[in-house]
Amino acid sequence: MVFLKLGTRKALVVSSPAAVEECLTKTNDIIFANRPYTLASKNLNYDSKTIGSASYGDHWRRLRRLTTLELFSTNRLAMLESVREKEIQFLVKQLFEECSNDGQTQKSKVEVRPKFVGVAFNMMLRMISGKRYYGNDIDEDGKEFQTLMREFTAIQGGNINDFIPILKLIDFQGIEKKMVKLMKRLDGFFQKLIDEHRRNGSVNSDEVKMKKNMKLNLIDVMLELQEKEPEFYTDETVKGVILAMLIAGSETSATTMEWAVSLLLNNPQKMKKLQHEIQTHAGHDQLLNESNAAKIKYLQNVITETLRIYPVVPLLVPHESSTDCKVCGYDIPKGTMLFVNLWTLQRDPNLWADPMKFIPERFEGDVGGGGGSEVGYNMISFGVGRRACPGAGLAKRVMGHALGALIQCFEWQKVEDGEVDMTEGTGLVLPKAQPLVAFCKPRQEFINILSKESYSH
Numbered sequence: 396m397v398f399l400k401l402g403t404r405k406a407l408v409v410s411s412p413a414a415v416e417e418c419l420t421k422t423n424d425i426i427f428a429n430r431p432y433t434l435a436s437k438n439l440n441y442d443s444k445t446i447g448s449a450s451y452g453d454h455w456r457r458l459r460r461l462t463t464l465e466l467f468s469t470n471r472l473a474m475l476e477s478v479r480e481k482e483i484q485f486l487v488k489q490l491f492e493e494c495s496n497d498g499q500t501q502k503s504k505v506e507v508r509p510k511f512v513g514v515a516f517n518m519m520l521r522m523i524s525g526k527r528y529y530g531n532d533i534d535e536d537g538k539e540f541q542t543l544m545r546e547f548t549a550i551q552g553g554n555i556n557d558f559i560p561i562l563k564l565i566d567f568q569g570i571e572k573k574m575v576k577l578m579k580r581l582d583g584f585f586q587k588l589i590d591e592h593r594r595n596g597s598v599n600s601d602e603v604k605m606k607k608n609m610k611l612n613l614i615d616v617m618l619e620l621q622e623k624e625p626e627f628y629t630d631e632t633v634k635g636v637i638l639a640m641l642i643a644g645s646e647t648s649a650t651t652m653e654w655a656v657s658l659l660l661n662n663p664q665k666m667k668k669l670q671h672e673i674q675t676h677a678g679h680d681q682l683l684n685e686s687n688a689a690k691i692k693y694l695q696n697v698i699t700e701t702l703r704i705y706p707v708v709p710l711l712v713p714h715e716s717s718t719d720c721k722v723c724g725y726d727i728p729k730g731t732m733l734f735v736n737l738w739t740l741q742r743d744p745n746l747w748a749d750p751m752k753f754i755p756e757r758f759e760g761d762v763g764g765g766g767g768s769e770v771g772y773n774m775i776s777f778g779v780g781r782r783a784c785p786g787a788g789l790a791k792r793v794m795g796h797a798l799g800a801l802i803q804c805f806e807w808q809k810v811e812d813g814e815v816d817m818t819e820g821t822g823l824v825l826p827k828a829q830p831l832v833a834f835c836k837p838r839q840e841f842i843n844i845l846s847k848e849s850y851s852h
Contacts, residue, residue: 710737
């Protein structure tokens with residue numbers, strides 16, 4: 396535990412399992428369930444009205460209940476499984492076509508991250524709004540929103556204006572001006588989605604519900620609730636939910652998958668083992684589906700080990716204490732920002748054997764390496780307690796299926812000799828400093844399957 400004064404703000408940084416448990420799940424779980432108010436909360440999160448930025452209370456509880464029931468529940472995930480599978484099929488088909496020339500397949504140089512961002516974004520947008528990308532010009536709208544998401548996560552990271560009030564008054568480095576400009580563009584994107592759904596007719600209509608077989612998407616559900624409770628489900632609240640789900644559901648998953656492919660390229664024996672495991676479970680005559688991917692233990696271990704070494708949010712989203720409290724016997728004053736240091740926690744040599752080595756086998760339970768099937772508070776990549784990520788189950792499904800399908804269908808190679816550069820970039824979501832570019836080539840046994848028209852979008 397380290398207690399800091401960051402300008403005018405008090406901050407507590409914890410990086411031990413005992414301290415994490417005491418802050419987030421034991422005696423202080425409600426006390427630290429709040430979020431600090433920052434420039435990002437104000438300007439990028441509808442004045443702290445999104446599920447990720449809102450402090451603990453009725454507003455947050457209602458949003459949590461809405462997203463849990465209508466997006467992340469077991470029934471809803473099962474209902475929308477075919478949507479996610481079609482996006483994976485589209486991804487592998489797209490890569491296959493990039494590797495095809497005059498009927499012959501060849502290796503193609505691919506920048507990995509945009510592919511992952513695209514598939515994750517499309518999945519979330521289809522689950523939220525029922526369609527891929529917004530508007531008629533799919534590619535342009537998609538590229539624009541990907542750019543906005545990168546800017547959003549980069550500028551979300553802690554900035555000095557939040558800690559020194561005088562800098563906030565003069566808008567040091569123009570941070571607030573940049574946030575307002577960015578949010579105006581994002582808000583316009585979300586408002587068009589809502590307006591489009593309104594033009595499609597009343598979501599309360601029995602005829603509409605029958606036609607959709609009760610499979611209303613999240614925007615339709617929220618517009619239906621808006622008619623019943625307009626004072627709570629304002630357009631701003633609806634847009635806040637869309638924002639939180641798209642940003643959290645696409646940027647984080649895409650970033651983790653890029654790290655995973657990078658680690659596998661640097662560890663070819665692990666790559667071969669994963670290919671063998673996928674082949675054993677799915678065979679050569681069909682594309683891996685989401686249900687099968689979830690059952691491949693080694694594939695899930697690769698994702699878990701990637702999240703351990705490169706946690707997508709290294710300091711988690713900050714919490715804030717609502718009252719004075721004690722943590723591990725120390726007095727912590729009201730209004731203290733809490734940072735959970737996953738970077739240190741999940742690389743601690745006292746908790747993990749060979750912490751810097753990529754060892755998916757450490758989560759097998761019967762293999763040494765400091766892990767096992769139950770790691771408790773040694774690893775909390777999706778947070779823990781009341782403010783844990785509600786989409787953890789969906790994220791694991793999406794990442795496992797996407798990564799598994801790409802390893803199943805393609806051979807991957809490094810573009811240059813030596814190891815892939817694993818230098819970290821900056822931002823709330825931990826990116827690679829150097830985007831991963833790799834060669835991919837369709838595996839011979841999957842060429843016929845990938846060339847079938849049934850796998851086009």
